Amino acid sequence: MEVLKCIQEILPELTRTQTKVAEYILVHPEEVCFLPLRMLAEKVGVTETTILNFCKKITYENYAGLKEAMRADMQDKFFWNHKLEASARQYEASDAMLKKLKENQKNLVDSTLEYLNDEELFQFVHELSRAERIYICGHETALTVAQSFRNKMLDTGADVTLVDVSNYACVLDALTHAGEMDVFVLITLPFYAAQTVALSGYLASIGATVLALTDKMSSPIVKNATRTLFCNAKNMVFHNSVASLIALTDILASLYILENKKRFQEHNEKVKQIEGFFQRYPVPAYEYEYFYNEDNSINKAKEKEEQ
Secondary structure (H helix, E strand, C coil), X not given: CCHHHXXXXXXXXXXXXXXXXXXXXXXXXXXXXXXXXXHHHHHHCCCHHHHHHHHHHCCCCCHXXXXXXXXXXXXXXXXXXXXXXXXXXXXXXXXXXXXXXXXXXXXXXXXXXHCCCHHHXXXXXXXXXXXXXXXXXXXXXXXXXXXXXXXXXXXXCCCEEEEECCCHHHHHHHHHHCCCCXXXXXXXXXXXXXXXXXXXXXXXXXXXXXXXXXXXXXXXXXXXXXXXXXXXXXXXCCCECCHHHXXXXXXXXXXXXXXXXXXXXXHHHHHHHHHHHHHHCCXXXXXXXXXXXXXXXXXXXXXXXXX
């Protein structure tokens, strides 16, 4: 039986303090999957013994067993797309639903920016500015955000490397080449990628600077991060939305270029010099696809297709 369903069924048999534990778990299941016993006790306002007795009441020998079972349930729901199935049953493609979807996306960005810790944001940018190289790491959906962030940071003149966390060779290459002055930006959303969590643990073990972009304080990469920025990613239909993350990385890249104007200007001058060379070349390069020959004529790809 699913853990949450089991807890709901046993609610009438619980003591008052055990009920507080049960209700917190039912409201915050993803968070509890990663919370240490001591922290959960503090959040609920009960003793650690109360939580351990609660675990035994629902047939788990200890808190670790409860968390393991809950993580298994959460992973099962993720892999089998339970939320998408539920959304497909619950909603209809209508004008009213379109309005709700628009409001959902707007609220995600608005709430993220409203509760953004400005001091932490500037410290985050400062860590990026002092880095010799920036490794931006993501997995699947988070990789899309990482790619967008990487592209903007490249335009600023920063030395940036994209790390696909699902590619072990890519991770190994980054870790073996990273220096003491390099910074790692880790991006993850529920259900948090195990590879990203493990990477954060390794980086913490060697004293590397880790900057985290995630959704909440209970995210498992937060404990290993030097600086953390949070976003609201709760989507109506899918598991997550990256709208607020994209907005957040846009702000980070914008502040970075304003804090590093000299670096950007030097980079931009090199870009203009290179572009000028190719534009003045006898056969203009990079304006369209062409094939070069000795008399400097241009054979476009289209001409080749016509032959």
